[in-house]
Amino acid sequence: xxxxxxxxxxxxxxxxxxxxxxxxxxxxxxxxxxxxxxxxxxxxxxxxxxxxxxxxxxxxxxxxxxxxxxxxxxxxxxxxxxxxxxxxxxxxxxxxxxxxxxxxxxxxxxxxxxxxxxxxxxxxxxxxxxxxxxxxxxxxxxxxxxxxxxxxxxxxxxxxxxxxxxxxxxxxxxxxxxxxxxxxxxxxxxxxxxxxxxxxxxxxxxxxxxxxxxxxxxxxxxxxxxxxxxxxxxxxxxxxxxxxxxxxxxxxxxxxxxxxxxxxxxxxxxxxxxxxxxxxxxxxxxxxxxxxxxxxxxxxxxxxxxxxxxxxxxxxxxxxxxxxxxxx
Ligand SMILES: [Zn+2]
Numbered sequence: 001x002x003x004x005x006x007x008x009x010x011x012x013x014x015x016x017x018x019x020x021x022x023x024x025x026x027x028x029x030x031x032x033x034x035x036x037x038x039x040x041x042x043x044x045x046x047x048x049x050x051x052x053x054x055x056x057x058x059x060x061x062x063x064x065x066x067x068x069x070x071x072x073x074x075x076x077x078x079x080x081x082x083x084x085x086x087x088x089x090x091x092x093x094x095x096x097x098x099x100x101x102x103x104x105x106x107x108x109x110x111x112x113x114x115x116x117x118x119x120x121x122x123x124x125x126x127x128x129x130x131x132x133x134x135x136x137x138x139x140x141x142x143x144x145x146x147x148x149x150x151x152x153x154x155x156x157x158x159x160x161x162x163x164x165x166x167x168x169x170x171x172x173x174x175x176x177x178x179x180x181x182x183x184x185x186x187x188x189x190x191x192x193x194x195x196x197x198x199x200x201x202x203x204x205x206x207x208x209x210x211x212x213x214x215x216x217x218x219x220x221x222x223x224x225x226x227x228x229x230x231x232x233x234x235x236x237x238x239x240x241x242x243x244x245x246x247x248x249x250x251x252x253x254x255x256x257x258x259x260x261x262x263x264x265x266x267x268x269x270x271x272x273x274x275x276x277x278x279x280x281x282x283x284x285x286x287x288x289x290x291x292x293x294x295x296x297x298x299x300x301x302x303x304x305x306x307x308x309x310x311x312x313x314x315x316x317x318x319x320x321x322x323x324x325x326x327x328x
Contacts, residue, residue: 004023004024004154004237005021005023005030005154005172005239006022006023006024007019007022007172008020010031010035010037011035013306014309014315015035015036016035016036016060016062017033017035017060017243017268018031018033019032019239020040020044021172021239022047025197027047028049029048030050030051030052031048031050031051031052031067032051032052033051033060033063034051034053034060034061034064035059035061035062036063037063037066037067038063042070045071046071046074048067048078049079050078050079050080050081050149051067051078051079051080051081052080052081052148052156052158053082053086053168054082054083054167054169054170054241055082055083055165055244056083057165057244060243060244064080064090064093068093068094071109072109073106073109075107075109078111079149080111080114081113081114081116081168082168083115083116083160083165083166083168084115084117085115086113087113087114087115087135090111091113091133102129102130102132102133103130104130105130107129108128108129108130110126110128110129111126111127111133112124112127113127114148116168117160117166118146118160118166119145120140120142120143120145121140121141123140124137124139124140124141125138126138146158148170152201152205153174153201153204153205154172154174154175155173156170156171156172156173157171157258158170158171159254159257160254161244161251161255162245162246162250162251162283163244164246167243169240169242169243169245169255169258170240170241170258171238171239171240171241171258171259172237172238173237173238174237175236176234176235176236177234177236177237178199178203178231178232178233178234179231179232179233180192180200180231181230181231181232184229184230185229187229188221188225188226188230193215193216195213195216199223199226199231203223203227203231203233209224210224211223237263238261238263238264239262239264239265240258240259240264240265240297241265241266242255242258242267242293243267243306244268244306245268245283245284245285246280247276247285252293252296255297259293259297259299260297260298261297261299261300262297262299262300263299264299264301265294265301265302265303267285267290267293267302267303267304268284268285268304268305268306269285269287269290269291269307269321270282270285270286270306270307271284271285271286271287271311272286272288272314272318273289273321284308286321287304287318287321287322287325288321288325289325290302290322290325291304291322291323291324291326292325292326294322294325295325295327302323302326304319
């Protein structure tokens with residue numbers, strides 16, 4: 001079985017959060033949150049096409065500057081998504097810099113910032129390097145309710161959580177997983193190669209059986225034949241990411257609906273349950289609450305993170321409390 005993407009936390013669980021969703025094939029990555037992104041290499045940051053920002057508290061957004069610095073002269077646009085008010089915050093960030101040397105003949109690095117309200121985009125702004133990042137309002141793209149991005153192979157869904165300010169949670173969903181059956185390949189006398197990715201992509205897109213899959217310069221084969229012998233579909237990969245949320249019924253229901261059946265759930269576990277009153281005050285989850293939510297969502301793997309710095313020397317207590325609630 002091959003995974004479409006490899007998710008990994010950018011930092012240790014006490015540092016400012018970020019999850020890199022790295023595509024196994026092709027030079028592309030997504031980011032959930034822009035906390036401390038310093039551990040990512042310029043090469044990794046240059047692959048980021050979209051950064052989804054849960055909310056603009058500093059620990060989730062301060063990494064924007066580093067991303068901008070690395071990407072300033074690239075041609076691939078950068079798409080940013082955040083909650084209400086986010087486009088203004090991106091504009092303020094851009095306005096903080098002296099941009100007199102960006103010229104209308106230079107590389108046109110384009111940033112879009114979209115504001116998501118849980119259903120749809122309320123507002124999208126575009127900032128072009130050739131215009132010194134002056135703000136332009138553009139019409140929002142219309143997608144299915146709750147969807148932030150919809151591509152051939154995957155979609156990103158989101159819900160708005162209450163953290164005393166709107167905070168977005170995200171789910172990456174591969175539309176369909178395609179597994180390769182090696183006996184079938186030998187039967188067809190085919191070896192593995194880059195052509196397999198093409199075949200998988202065609203299958204995920206739902207391409208017709210007669211579509212020709214090019215194996216080499218002098219050999220192509222209909223997709224239908226591959227499906228019959230060597231390619232099998234299964235439920236796609238699902239990764240959910242949840243940070244900063246008050247523990248109350250509406251939030252819990254929304255998190256469970258978003259994360260249901262995920263292969264991996266990355267979820268904040270800021271405090272021990274003995275400090276549940278402080279967690280409630282600061283509108284965060286405790287480790288027990290996070291584990292309980294993960295269990296109710298029926299996820300396969302549960303990765304607690306975004307721990308409060310006060311537990312630096314008690315990381316194991318947080319982990320075991322979370323794990324106990326998940327298994328319990
Ligand atoms: Zn926050």
